[in-house]
Amino acid sequence: MHQPESDRTIDRSSAMAGTRSHCDACVVRNRSICSALEPGARHLLGREGRIQTVKRGQTLVWEGEDALLVANVIEGVLKLSTSTSDGREQIVGVVYPSDFIGRPFGERSHHSVTALVDSRVCLFPRAAFDRFAHDHPELEHQLLNKALDELDRARRWMLLLGRKSASEKVASFLLEMSVRLAEVGCEENGPLDEFELPLDRQQIADVLGLTIETVSRQLSSLRASGVVDLPGRRALHILDRNRLMALAGD
Amino acid sequence: MHQPESDRTIDRSSAMAGTRSHCDACVVRNRSICSALEPGARHLLGREGRIQTVKRGQTLVWEGEDALLVANVIEGVLKLSTSTSDGREQIVGVVYPSDFIGRPFGERSHHSVTALVDSRVCLFPRAAFDRFAHDHPELEHQLLNKALDELDRARRWMLLLGRKSASEKVASFLLEMSVRLAEVGCEENGPLDEFELPLDRQQIADVLGLTIETVSRQLSSLRASGVVDLPGRRALHILDRNRLMALAGD
DNA sequence: CGACTAATTGAGTCGCTTCAATAAGCGTGG
């Protein structure tokens, strides 16, 4: 498959002839951490990474194992999750295209990473990535910003987990979904009112710290009151966003 | 914008008498983010900061206000907290000496910062700190590591909030406290078995997503079963750490 | 020592979970 010549940026870096990398056409090159890199440096990092597809349900990293990999999400949605020894699970993060996965400069992975829908990631061996990051402060800066954003998001979620009722949790979740899917879904400028949930009911329950039955009941109640419609198992239609926001309660 | 000299030349200038900064004797200089800096650069950063005492209960930063400050904790313990509009509070973080406070490169503060006990912090205007960090990759690297550690900690706490029972929550909390206080309390090499809780019962409840009564009942039950002793209002004595760890359930 | 605040304890209620049964999607093969 031959991509036609494009980006002006190629001319100089191709002082080394034939060195165009997949990065030049990467759909997340302007939003992932790579966006901080000059084309030359980006190319260099690109040589360390490889594209990998991850099918729905497939686990990329297991909780507790050595953290040998980091990655950029190119396409899809993945969950980060941890469990108690007796099997209770909590989803501690959901990542979308342009998000970063993994723990650079760290020994162990503290959570599993599993695809919620068929996904594609750009995978790096952690050691090589660490080395590269160490030599490229602009990359570390971007990494820092992403980490700080994730930290804020995690802390807002702690308020939800610790202090919100089941109905507030479900309302908050639907709103967050609609916002984040819109951010990813390109040219749209507002949150989406109609979308496919990348999570099934059990996974929603695992995000919210509830049971599957409670999630189902809350969704049914939202439908009954005309706030949302549920045209299919994973389909969601927000009919009254204002009411949904009022129900989210923060 | 004219910067006086580059870092290397500062080494020399600090050899000049009278340029010693408070940083040279700072008790957290080897563990805070400053530990990444050469003495010269550290001195330069030190000039931007000032030591501030924060009394128990005093709030350094308010949720939602402009993020004008960042800081290193020198002494004491502080909480990070958020609230719902109707006043339910969740503590989303507890910071100790050598921890970093604030959101560099960010506009708004997403949580309040309040001293749990009389504390001292090294305060920087965010704008000046951002500028300095931008010019000192080794500082950003350290910042990144701290942020990633905090992120892991926050995510482990999400498992607790979403999936653990009241008794597991309290047991986990006591263990975490004993570990973190020991890390701070210098030469000790293991977790502390006897310490003062920097939080009152309401604040423990706000960390765990429980009510004050439930926390009290769980503590009483732990005392009744001989796992801990409660010699005073804020005093805690761990009598059977193994049993406590079993009760923490992860 | 006495007054005030913080913590404990008790009784009753409520919200979420648990267990169980039914219904709806959805992919497959006839």
Place this chain on the structure above:
DNA sequence: CCACGCTTATTGAAGCGACTCAATTAGTCG
């Protein structure tokens, strides 16, 4: 294309853990 079977979701009924409200006790500080 529809019927079938499997998976996933919904709904119901009962139980229980944590919350609420209220009263009592214990620390702590002047």
